[in-house]
Amino acid sequence: MKYLLAILFFGALVAIYIVLYLMNKKTPRPEGCEDLKADCDGCKDYACTNNPAHNQVKGE
């Protein structure tokens, strides 16, 4: 019973996250904020979508 509760609780949390993620994605950005960029070029985490490396043209 305890583990079933744990699985249900975990499932509920994941569902809440997915719903909030989709709602956030659908919410339009305010005017003037469409092209905001983070000044985090000191960070070497290239997996992060905010990393400026993603905005560079190949061969640059």
Added chain:
Amino acid sequence: MGELMALLVTSVLVNNVILTQFLGMCPFMGVSKKKSSAIGMGVAVVFVIVVAALVTYALYYLVLVPLQLEFMDLITFILVIASLVQLTEMFIKKTSPALYKSLGVYLPLITTNCVVLNVCLVNISNSYNFAQMLVYSIGTPLGFALVLFIFSTIRERLEQSEVPNAFVGNPIALIVAAIMAMAFSCFTGIV
């Protein structure tokens, strides 16, 4: 009251989350090149940590403990923080464009900031009461924001200084961070 003040000073200065616990190093190095970015990130971290700590604390004692699911604290806190960041971003998008302009870019980055998870877990593992939890959850991100701001002002000065080629960029920043860590270690013992 004295105990709470001691906890505040400890969390801001003595046990500074960046310089003594080495957490949150990614934003510390990544978002400290400009003063304005450091202030934006600092404010966003303070906001998210306080909200995340309140929610996770309530969830732990009102849901996990009664259901005997304490072993799920880590996964629960990770998902709660990720959800909270989405919710906060959506809320700010709809209500305050000006605030979104200054914090919006940094909100998704906070999901991966281990300081947030650390505060939530320490609140539970140290069995803090509500007042202690609140003070610790405000003090820790304040310490983070303070160090980030000081570090960004130093890095702005470094940009205008003549630094040997081999040390330009992150190497000199790491040396500055090491000196700052030594300076902050002097706070040990004041409380």
